[in-house]
Amino acid sequence: MTTETAAKVMVKEMSWDPITRIVGSLGIHTEIDFSNRRVNKCYSTSMIFRGFDIFMRGIDPRDAHFITSRICGICGDNHCTCSCLNQNMAYGVKPPPLGDLAFNLAETADYIFDHAIFNDCMANVDFCEQMVKETNPSLLAKAEQTAAPGRDIHGYKTIADIMRALNPFTGEFYLETLHVARFTREMYCLFGGRHTHPSTIMPGGCSADITHQTCTDYYVRLMRYFDYVKRSVPLHDDLYDFFLQELPGYDMVGYRETNLVNWGSFDDPDYVDYDYRHMTDWGRKRYVTPGIAIGGELVTTDLVEINLAIRILLGSSYFDDWTGEPTFVTHDPLGNPVDKRHPWNKVTLPRPQKRDFADKYTWVVSPRIYDKRTDKHVCCDTGGGPFARQWCTAKAGLVDFGYAKATGNSIQMVLPRSPNLPEMELEWKVPEKSNAVERDRARSYHQAYSALVALHCLERALKEVQAGRTKSWSSFKVPENAISCGFHEAARGVLSHHMVIRDGKIANYQPYPPTPWNASPRDVYGTPGPYEDAVQNTPIFEENGPEKFKGIDIMRAVRSFDPCLPCGVHMYTGGKVLKVMHTPTALA
Amino acid sequence: MATAAESPYAAKKKTEAVTAHILWMTTGLSCEGDSVAMTSATNPSLEDIVLQAIPGMPKVVVHNQVIDYAVGQDYAQAWFDAERGQLDPFVLVIEGSVGNEEINGEGYWTGFAVNPDNGQPITLNEWIDRLAPKAAAVVAVGTCATYGGIPAMKNNPTGAMGVPDYLGWSWRSRAGLPIICIPGCPAQPDNTTEVLLYLALHLAGLAPAPELDEALRPKWLFGRTVREGCNRAGFAEQGEFATEYGADHRCLVKLGCKGPVVKCNVPIRGWVNGVGGCPNVGGICMACTMPGFPDKFMPFMDEDKWGAVAAEVMRFSYGPIVRFFRRKHIAEDRDKEPEWRRRGRTLMSGYARRW
Numbered sequence: 001m002t003t004e005t006a007a008k009v010m011v012k013e014m015s016w017d018p019i020t021r022i023v024g025s026l027g028i029h030t031e032i033d034f035s036n037r038r039v040n041k042c043y044s045t046s047m048i049f050r051g052f053d054i055f056m057r058g059i060d061p062r063d064a065h066f067i068t069s070r071i072c073g074i075c076g077d078n079h080c081t082c083s084c085l086n087q088n089m090a091y092g093v094k095p096p097p098l099g100d101l102a103f104n105l106a107e108t109a110d111y112i113f114d115h116a117i118f119n120d121c122m123a124n125v126d127f128c129e130q131m132v133k134e135t136n137p138s139l140l141a142k143a144e145q146t147a148a149p150g151r152d153i154h155g156y157k158t159i160a161d162i163m164r165a166l167n168p169f170t171g172e173f174y175l176e177t178l179h180v181a182r183f184t185r186e187m188y189c190l191f192g193g194r195h196t197h198p199s200t201i202m203p204g205g206c207s208a209d210i211t212h213q214t215c216t217d218y219y220v221r222l223m224r225y226f227d228y229v230k231r232s233v234p235l236h237d238d239l240y241d242f243f244l245q246e247l248p249g250y251d252m253v254g255y256r257e258t259n260l261v262n263w264g265s266f267d268d269p270d271y272v273d274y275d276y277r278h279m280t281d282w283g284r285k286r287y288v289t290p291g292i293a294i295g296g297e298l299v300t301t302d303l304v305e306i307n308l309a310i311r312i313l314l315g316s317s318y319f320d321d322w323t324g325e326p327t328f329v330t331h332d333p334l335g336n337p338v339d340k341r342h343p344w345n346k347v348t349l350p351r352p353q354k355r356d357f358a359d360k361y362t363w364v365v366s367p368r369i370y371d372k373r374t375d376k377h378v379c380c381d382t383g384g385g386p387f388a389r390q391w392c393t394a395k396a397g398l399v400d401f402g403y404a405k406a407t408g409n410s411i412q413m414v415l416p417r418s419p420n421l422p423e424m425e426l427e428w429k430v431p432e433k434s435n436a437v438e439r440d441r442a443r444s445y446h447q448a449y450s451a452l453v454a455l456h457c458l459e460r461a462l463k464e465v466q467a468g469r470t471k472s473w474s475s476f477k478v479p480e481n482a483i484s485c486g487f488h489e490a491a492r493g494v495l496s497h498h499m500v501i502r503d504g505k506i507a508n509y510q511p512y513p514p515t516p517w518n519a520s521p522r523d524v525y526g527t528p529g530p531y532e533d534a535v536q537n538t539p540i541f542e543e544n545g546p547e548k549f550k551g552i553d554i555m556r557a558v559r560s561f562d563p564c565l566p567c568g569v570h571m572y573t574g575g576k577v578l579k580v581m582h583t584p585t586a587l588a
Numbered sequence: 589m590a591t592a593a594e595s596p597y598a599a600k601k602k603t604e605a606v607t608a609h610i611l612w613m614t615t616g617l618s619c620e621g622d623s624v625a626m627t628s629a630t631n632p633s634l635e636d637i638v639l640q641a642i643p644g645m646p647k648v649v650v651h652n653q654v655i656d657y658a659v660g661q662d663y664a665q666a667w668f669d670a671e672r673g674q675l676d677p678f679v680l681v682i683e684g685s686v687g688n689e690e691i692n693g694e695g696y697w698t699g700f701a702v703n704p705d706n707g708q709p710i711t712l713n714e715w716i717d718r719l720a721p722k723a724a725a726v727v728a729v730g731t732c733a734t735y736g737g738i739p740a741m742k743n744n745p746t747g748a749m750g751v752p753d754y755l756g757w758s759w760r761s762r763a764g765l766p767i768i769c770i771p772g773c774p775a776q777p778d779n780t781t782e783v784l785l786y787l788a789l790h791l792a793g794l795a796p797a798p799e800l801d802e803a804l805r806p807k808w809l810f811g812r813t814v815r816e817g818c819n820r821a822g823f824a825e826q827g828e829f830a831t832e833y834g835a836d837h838r839c840l841v842k843l844g845c846k847g848p849v850v851k852c853n854v855p856i857r858g859w860v861n862g863v864g865g866c867p868n869v870g871g872i873c874m875a876c877t878m879p880g881f882p883d884k885f886m887p888f889m890d891e892d893k894w895g896a897v898a899a900e901v902m903r904f905s906y907g908p909i910v911r912f913f914r915r916k917h918i919a920e921d922r923d924k925e926p927e928w929r930r931r932g933r934t935l936m937s938g939y940a941r942r943w
Binding site for chain 2: 018027072073198
């Protein structure tokens, strides 16, 4: 016989809408069980619809990169680049090597900027002293007493000192990062003209006037940046390790099964020819290896296979299905059949309506990976970008460019001497779990990785310029009919553009940024999207009760994905109490 | 000796005690690129505004969801407070175009925060209706908010428009200010922060109302065309036009640059801290600051009809003549040093020796 002790179980509906310190419009609506300190249900919603794929129909395909850049205010340059890769395929044009390298130099600078500002001016505000004081005061007390293992490198004696350095607008590291996020965007502008909507990234190559000066200006800033990232990585390691050590079970915050997507980035000009028929080969030569992971297993690194596995599902989104619409593409250029739910065949049919969490509740659709082995639609996430990129690159073991090497279970990096700090070795090891802390940590290491790709590409670009090969653009003609795709990585994860050209005009253009993958709602099969899934797995470590609840663990789970829907999440602290019931603690 | 009590700063201390709020609504139909770009501003920077870098400027509290510490209702509270008249003065900044919410039934195109009465999002339009009458000034930042921009392209499903289209071009704030438009896609970062700083000083009584042109743009920022500030304009004057993107550093008009008819200061101001830009670094101007953007300038990579005519005139009339004589003059004369700079026992400079 069991002893039954009655205890109150309080389940409360709580919402954060808008979620701040991200780009875009995101709301997270939850049902939290405070007695058992867990989230029962989570719904992710986005409140914005503009209809790019609708008003792009019928325009000149050469306008695609200018227009799609405007999809996102922080990944705009990623869209622009992706669109140019896509157009290069459609037009059959290969830029001169300096053009390809300029794309890489611009995009590495973008990743560096983006990961820096997002990690330390947005996401890590969740780990700053002010926040930890409000949510976990006893943890802050411990942080005051805990020496930071990397103090000799980053200069902060205790973990609490690190937390203080992250306080918004007063913390030293926060302010330093704002500054870093500016001069790294200057690096972007040297090749891309402007950030975030570039002026020089074009189909056929880069239209910046690239000279020795361009390279010098970039070089000097890049080496200054190495000083920053050498301190940044150990600082983040100290901070995140402290959470994992002091709060056992923290590795379940934001946890999901390791189902990852990453399309790879930074083409090698010696291999890429932008031809779909050779995409498998040049895709594998990328400095970030493309890949899909399902259940913790790397299932492919083949961009053609990846392309054919993409499916766009509906279920909880404000759109009508397109099954009755004409099919644009039945077979890819290699003769493989293309599904009706593939982006090439997707038709966008908006149906504005009221928000109803039992039915349709967001403007985001549900992209999934079709796993032909199991005949299932797998919900994959981007790990916020760096996590999936490094995971796939490390596992594939294809990359080795001197400064960095993928080993099969890690990425080894050598950061050269910089103005104030000596040479440094770093190794990012594939973590056991896909969770909030590991996504954030990967974002820190990925800054170092991107900087090394930048350094390698800069050395190659310098050789081109010094040899007088300063052409960075090739001319092309727009064909009457074509199908094409561009695969790239926005800072926060996968980015694909699919285009169909008919009579020299755009007949269909479907951009799929990381947000639909991560912020997707429950699909037609009832599978929740990654934010929903990760939040539902999140245990609650916050010391506040329901009255003063800030939802910090949920915020850390959501922000670890680096959400990017120019939106936010709202919170009702006075949320409605759903049920108060009695349950035997023996069963709890 | 100057004393603290008598210095010009003494008078400015009073206005520094005033608190002004910037309610920056990022949830128009936008990409939030103007907010993101704003974080790269250097003259002034975001910290300069928040930390009161300029003497006399009021304390400015910036409510912008891209950077704000607070989340959810804690964050949205300021908007509800402003509606109840509890935040005064405040400047309402709108980013993104305004969708036509009269055409979508019970649905919405874009919203911010949730209506406690029915659990539905509160649309941007409703927020404008609630807050514009109470705002000291309304600022439209970025071309979406100023004139509609990309979401307002032909065939758009949302009926998107700019803030002046929604409120009316002759609309005036409580303080008598017209809507202030800072166009650009995104708005040049320093243009944005500088106008906000200017407004803060204006509200403190330290600067007159900003002078605006007929499209509601600050005159000191948008008075000149791209061509008038472009470092490639000299090539155009000499009838020299680039024939390919990239390595060809001549005028880009024949490759699609719309600079001669676009009002924008980017070639002068650069992009981040003076670095970057459009035609000044090799990118064509796509006219992203203009009320007619994007439709009137597409396809972007084709040359503008009238720009082409003007280019032909320059190419085949005075351009080559000016170019010929300038080059000749440079080569034969201006590239050569005066003859007196040489070694020897005689001083050739013209100075009459007195020793």
